[in-house]
Amino acid sequence: MKNFAADQDYIFEVIDYLLNNHNINFFITSKDFDVLYGWWEKRVPQVLIKKSIDKVCKRRESRGKQIDSFMNFSYEVRKNLSYKLDLNINTAWVDKTSCPDDKHERFFENFPEGIKELEDEFRMLKDATEENIAGMLKNIYDRLISKYKDDDEMNIKTEIFMGNLPSPMRKPEIVLKFKINYLNRRFNIPDFE
Numbered sequence: 001m002k003n004f005a006a007d008q009d010y011i012f013e014v015i016d017y018l019l020n021n022h023n024i025n026f027f028i029t030s031k032d033f034d035v036l037y038g039w040w041e042k043r044v045p046q047v048l049i050k051k052s053i054d055k056v057c058k059r060r061e062s063r064g065k066q067i068d069s070f071m072n073f074s075y076e077v078r079k080n081l082s083y084k085l086d087l088n089i090n091t092a093w094v095d096k097t098s099c100p101d102d103k104h105e106r107f108f109e110n111f112p113e114g115i116k117e118l119e120d121e122f123r124m125l126k127d128a129t130e131e132n133i134a135g136m137l138k139n140i141y142d143r144l145i146s147k148y149k150d151d152d153e154m155n156i157k158t159e160i161f162m163g164n165l166p167s168p169m170r171k172p173e174i175v176l177k178f179k180i181n182y183l184n185r186r187f188n189i190p191d192f193e
Contacts, residue, residue: 052076103190112187
């Protein structure tokens with residue numbers, strides 16, 4: 001049985017990346033979801049997709065062309081994936097600039113002012129057992145979302161993002177996931193799971 005939550009996380013991370021790193025949004029069609037789901041199904045590494053998005057955005061911007069579909073990235077993703085497979089690279093595609101421990105250390109060394117009251121809770125995550133982390137993170141994010149519920153930037157970006165999704169995808173859990181991703185980026189919160 002496939003994990004639908006993992007599908008959604010993977011797909012929304014790609015959509016989110018395009019919006020927040022290239023300020024590009026468009027109505028997500030069923031064809032776009034087919035492209036995204038195909039990448040997830042093939043286990044195309046996120047770092048490969050993000051590098052492909054960066055390259056295509058740069059190329060199309062230099063030519064004055066707009067991006068209006070995830071189909072615009074399909075060729076570049078296929079080409080990069082094929083290149084990776086042709087080289088028979090058996091190691092994971094990892095962003096070498098940061099490993100999880102480094103991200104956590106940097107996070108705690110430069111703990112964000114806007115969430116200082118949650119520093120102790122975040123520090124407890126480092127030593128938490130696998131069974132406890134999900135519940136602890138839920139409590140942290142509930143508090144964060146409550147604190148920033150009236151934040152104009154987060155609310156506008158959420159509204160734009162949700163407006164670009166097909167109606168069946170406009171669910172409260174999707175809004176919640178988007179806001180969590182937004183806060184993670186805003187405060188450089190590393191992955192604790």
